[in-house]
Amino acid sequence: MANLPKRIIKETQRLTEEPVPGINAVPHEDNLRYFDVSIHGPSQSPYEGGIFRLELFLPEDYPMCPPKIRFLTKIYHPNIDRLGRICLDVLKSNWSPALQIRTILLSIQALLGAPNPDDPLANDVAQKWKEDEKTAIETARQWTRTHAMS
Amino acid sequence: MKFAHEFMETLSSSAFPPEWASSAIQYKQLKKCIKRVQKELQALGLDVDMLKDGRGPVFEYMFDGTVQSFHPKLVVKVDESGGLQVGWGIDEEARRRLEELLRKLRRQKEMGERSGEQEEREGRSSMSSDESSDESVEGDIPHPHTTSEIEIPLFADVEFFHTLTSELESLDELQTKAKGSIETDIISIGDSVARVATPKTFNSRSDLYPWREVFRLYLETSIFFSTQEIESYKERTPEEAEKKLQVFENEIERLGIAKQFKCSNSKVLLEQFMGMNQMVLRVLRFQAINKVAMRKILKKFDKRTALGAAPTFPLFISTHNFLASQLARALCFTMSTRILSIIPQLDDYLCPICQYITIKPVRLACSHVFCVRCLVKLQREYKSNCPMCRNDVVLKADASNIDPSLLRFLKCYFPKECREKQRVNEREVVREQWMTVREGKEEGAEPGCAVM
Ligand SMILES: [Zn+2]
Ligand SMILES: [Zn+2]
Numbered sequence: 001m002a003n004l005p006k007r008i009i010k011e012t013q014r015l016t017e018e019p020v021p022g023i024n025a026v027p028h029e030d031n032l033r034y035f036d037v038s039i040h041g042p043s044q045s046p047y048e049g050g051i052f053r054l055e056l057f058l059p060e061d062y063p064m065c066p067p068k069i070r071f072l073t074k075i076y077h078p079n080i081d082r083l084g085r086i087c088l089d090v091l092k093s094n095w096s097p098a099l100q101i102r103t104i105l106l107s108i109q110a111l112l113g114a115p116n117p118d119d120p121l122a123n124d125v126a127q128k129w130k131e132d133e134k135t136a137i138e139t140a141r142q143w144t145r146t147h148a149m150s
Numbered sequence: 151m152k153f154a155h156e157f158m159e160t161l162s163s164s165a166f167p168p169e170w171a172s173s174a175i176q177y178k179q180l181k182k183c184i185k186r187v188q189k190e191l192q193a194l195g196l197d198v199d200m201l202k203d204g205r206g207p208v209f210e211y212m213f214d215g216t217v218q219s220f221h222p223k224l225v226v227k228v229d230e231s232g233g234l235q236v237g238w239g240i241d242e243e244a245r246r247r248l249e250e251l252l253r254k255l256r257r258q259k260e261m262g263e264r265s266g267e268q269e270e271r272e273g274r275s276s277m278s279s280d281e282s283s284d285e286s287v288e289g290d291i292p293h294p295h296t297t298s299e300i301e302i303p304l305f306a307d308v309e310f311f312h313t314l315t316s317e318l319e320s321l322d323e324l325q326t327k328a329k330g331s332i333e334t335d336i337i338s339i340g341d342s343v344a345r346v347a348t349p350k351t352f353n354s355r356s357d358l359y360p361w362r363e364v365f366r367l368y369l370e371t372s373i374f375f376s377t378q379e380i381e382s383y384k385e386r387t388p389e390e391a392e393k394k395l396q397v398f399e400n401e402i403e404r405l406g407i408a409k410q411f412k413c414s415n416s417k418v419l420l421e422q423f424m425g426m427n428q429m430v431l432r433v434l435r436f437q438a439i440n441k442v443a444m445r446k447i448l449k450k451f452d453k454r455t456a457l458g459a460a461p462t463f464p465l466f467i468s469t470h471n472f473l474a475s476q477l478a479r480a481l482c483f484t485m486s487t488r489i490l491s492i493i494p495q496l497d498d499y500l501c502p503i504c505q506y507i508t509i510k511p512v513r514l515a516c517s518h519v520f521c522v523r524c525l526v527k528l529q530r531e532y533k534s535n536c537p538m539c540r541n542d543v544v545l546k547a548d549a550s551n552i553d554p555s556l557l558r559f560l561k562c563y564f565p566k567e568c569r570e571k572q573r574v575n576e577r578e579v580v581r582e583q584w585m586t587v588r589e590g591k592e593e594g595a596e597p598g599c600a601v602m
Contacts, residue, residue: 006504097502098503
């Protein structure tokens with residue numbers, strides 16, 4: 001691996017020195033572009049009380065292209081598919097090289113607090129969410145209990 | 151006694167200038183005052199329990215007037231017939247005593263009025279009972295159904311609160327003086343630092359880099375204020391600030407900054423800068439312990455007299471300069487405009503993409519600045535939106551977007567950082583060329599983002 005760019009070093013430093021409440025991101029010792037991430041489910045959401053693990057990878061061209069990130073913990077959410085891939089505009093077309101790991105993780109945390117079934121990635125979940133929100137939320141809660149609390 | 155002792159100790163042991171002690175809250179003298187209030191209350195037959203139980207429904211202790219001119223008064227609320235509120239749970243004996251006192255006060259008042267004496271606190275104690283509404287109280291006839299108040303004359307409490315306020319006055323004066331002298335120091339240090347830290351271009355012996363490091367550390371340590379958003383830029387307590395200042399001094403020592411100075415004057419200036427910060431700390435500490443002393447003495451006042459002034463008095467005088475002043479904020483502001491801003495800090499001139507100094511700086515039509523190398527990378531991938539504001543300006547930029555005055559400024563103030571960025575760019579270019587050669591060989595390998 002080539003020398004770690006200054007920008008990544010700085011971001012990593014800031015993440016550990018001024019951590020975002022409810023978000024934890026630690027780089028692997030042997031690969032400083034690979035982060036173990038955990039996000040606490042926002043309060044008053046069906047994910048409250050859960051701790052969700054994610055993996056984050058900074059590709060060679062970061063920050064020209066966005067970090068690659070996915071959920072490792074199973075989660076019932078209209079914008080997150082079965083493989084943990086996330087549907088979030090800033091991770092795709094709306095990525096800007098001025099955005100940071102920090103801002104992206106905050107956006108994901110916000111997405112947990114405000115699911116958007118009109119822009120789905122997990123079609124079946126989004127369908128359920130639109131048809132019967134109450135049951136969908138209950139399922140999300142159940143999944144949180146089963147997979148994100150241990 | 152415990153706090154009084156502690157207070158005296160702190161005043162004498164904290165390296166405060168000797169003349170400050172005379173401006174401090176005179177705790178012992180105020181305590182004596184409290185004793186006199188206690189005696190007065192006893193003489194009137196009002197004991198602590200009775201006052202405590204009756205606070206609100208029967209007794210009220212208030213501050214009349216403005217912060218500049220006020221008098222504290224204790225009043226008893228009576229109904230239209232001049233009697234005490236019914237249903238107030240005190241024992242018969244206490245009630246009798248209080249009624250006796252009220253009768254006495256009424257008699258005194260009537261006598262005073264009959265002999266034509268001016269009432270001292272005119273209009274403040276009005277009586278509603280029929281007996282008093284004879285010839286002399288025209289214009290003071292109360293509404294039939296409102297309860298009214300009879301003032302119980304106390305003297306030592308007036309002394310207590312006036313003493314306390316005049317002490318706040320002198321504390322305020324001291325603070326204003328200290329602030330003025332620190333500000334003078336700040337300006338003189340700032341002017342001198344500006345001289346020794348001019349860039350090498352103008353002065354062959356320049357301490358630009360060591361001084362930048364001093365100020366960078368100073369800002370990073372955030373001694374008097376927290377700079378963390380989560381703590382919302384709160385002012386630190388003097389204890390916290392003291393620790394932070396120590397951290398800062400140790401760090402300066404550890405990095406051997408004084409040894410890096412080339413100008414003989416710099417070392418002296420650094421000492422002055424440290425001394426000035428110590429002075430700010432001393433003023434803040436003096437301010438803080440006096441505020442504690444005020445709180446404690448008011449608490450004691452309440453405990454001994456049960457008049458309930460500890461919560462109300464600070465509110466009443468909350469606009470007093472001494473209590474309302476934002477000394478730390480004002481001084482830190484002066485410091486940042488007159489000293490810290492003399493030397494530009496690297497953080498303010500970083501490219502938001504690569505986090506190196508923005509050399510050469512390209513200013514887009516939206517006025518956001520990036521380094522030319524990052525801009526070229528954006529253009530190569532046909533990214534048209536500004537990374538900061540998403541305006542469609544990236545592809546329109548060309549060599550004419552390089553900001554020449556910013557370029558000159560950066561080269562002048564950050565020569566080392568500019569050279570570093572230059573080296574990084576060169577290495578990157580070499581690597582890119584190498585990659586192109588290799589990709590040419592292994593045909594079909596996708597360039598850019600898709601490689602993971
Ligand atoms: Zn750049
Ligand atoms: Zn812009």
